[in-house]
Amino acid sequence: MTFRNRLQYLLVWKLRVSNRTALEIILSGKVLVNGIAINTNIELNQTDEVVYNDEVLKEGKKLIYIAFYKPRGIETTLNTAIADNLKNILPFEEELFPVGRLDKASEGLLFLTNDGTLYDKMLRNENKTEKEYMVTVDKPIDEHFLISMANGIKIMGKMTLPCYIKKIDDFTFRIILIQGLNRQIRRMCYQLHYEVERLIRVRIGSIELGDLIAGEYRVLTPSLTFPNNGEGSKISSILHL
Incomplete structure (x- = not known):
C-alpha cells in the first residue's frame, strides 16, 4: 500500500482540506469505514466504503x-x-x-x-x-x-x-x-x-x-x-x- 491508499489522502482529495485537517477529522471519530467509526489513518481496500457527515466519499466496490x-x-x-x-x-x-x-x-x-x-x-x-x-x-x-x-x-x-x-x-x-x-x-x-x-x-x-x-x-x-x-x-x- 502507498500513501494514496490511506484514509487521510482520501479526505484531503475529496474534502479539499490540508493534511493536518484531514488527520484531525479522522481523530474526531466522525469518519465511518464500512459503517464503523474510525479514528486512525488506516489503509483502504477497493471494497471499503467511506462516509463523512452522511456524505459517501468512497463507494465500496463489489469484487467479481x-x-x-x-x-x-x-x-x-x-x-x-x-x-x-x-x-x-x-x-x-x-x-x-x-x-x-x-x-x-x-x-x-x-x-x-x-x-x-x-x-x-x-x-x-x-x-x-x-x-x-x-x-x-x-x-x-x-x-x-x-x-x-x-x-x-x-x-x-x-x-x-x-x-x-x-x-x-x-x-x-x-x-x-x-x-x-x-x-x-x-x-x-x-x-x-x-x-x-x-x-x-x-x-x-x-x-x-x-x-x-x-x-x-x-x-x-x-x-x-x-x-x-x-x-x-x-x-x-x-x-x-
Missing part, C-alpha cells in the same frame, strides 16, 4: 471473479474496434477485464475480474502460476516429441522452461506451463514439425474449467474476495500467487 470459457475464434481483447472481440460476447453489465492471454485460435478457461489489485498481482506473477492445457495435434505423438517438449524448446530466441507433459492418446497431450510466452505451445509444436489442431486451457492455478462449454461462465464464490485484514486473498492462494 468469473471463470469463463472463451470460445475459439474470439480475440482476448475488450477493444470493440477489433473484430471478434471479447467484450461483444460477454453477458455482464459490470466492466470486467481478462487476466492473461489466450490467442484467437485457442479456447477454454479465461479468468475475468474487476479487481485491479488481483489483476496487477497476477501479471507480476504470470510466470509462477500453473496453466494446464489439452492439445490435439495433426499427427501421432512419439517419444521424441514428449521428451523435447518436457525439457524445453528454443522459440523466439529463448529456451522454454521444463514442463510437465502427458500423452492422452495418439494425437492428444496434456501440458502444464508456468510461462506465458506468446503462442508458446503452438510455437513449441511447430519447432518439432507438428501443427496444433485444437488447444483448450483447462486450468489456471487451482481454478478449473470443469464442465463449462464455450460461452458459459461460473461465478466464483464471494468468500474468495479480499478481506480487509491485509492477509491477502483466497483467490490469490487458489491461483498460487
Whole structure:
C-alpha cells in the first residue's frame, strides 16, 4: 500500500482540506469505514466504503471473479474496434477485464475480474502460476516429441522452461506451463514439425474449467474476495500467487 491508499489522502482529495485537517477529522471519530467509526489513518481496500457527515466519499466496490470459457475464434481483447472481440460476447453489465492471454485460435478457461489489485498481482506473477492445457495435434505423438517438449524448446530466441507433459492418446497431450510466452505451445509444436489442431486451457492455478462449454461462465464464490485484514486473498492462494 502507498500513501494514496490511506484514509487521510482520501479526505484531503475529496474534502479539499490540508493534511493536518484531514488527520484531525479522522481523530474526531466522525469518519465511518464500512459503517464503523474510525479514528486512525488506516489503509483502504477497493471494497471499503467511506462516509463523512452522511456524505459517501468512497463507494465500496463489489469484487467479481468469473471463470469463463472463451470460445475459439474470439480475440482476448475488450477493444470493440477489433473484430471478434471479447467484450461483444460477454453477458455482464459490470466492466470486467481478462487476466492473461489466450490467442484467437485457442479456447477454454479465461479468468475475468474487476479487481485491479488481483489483476496487477497476477501479471507480476504470470510466470509462477500453473496453466494446464489439452492439445490435439495433426499427427501421432512419439517419444521424441514428449521428451523435447518436457525439457524445453528454443522459440523466439529463448529456451522454454521444463514442463510437465502427458500423452492422452495418439494425437492428444496434456501440458502444464508456468510461462506465458506468446503462442508458446503452438510455437513449441511447430519447432518439432507438428501443427496444433485444437488447444483448450483447462486450468489456471487451482481454478478449473470443469464442465463449462464455450460461452458459459461460473461465478466464483464471494468468500474468495479480499478481506480487509491485509492477509491477502483466497483467490490469490487458489491461483498460487
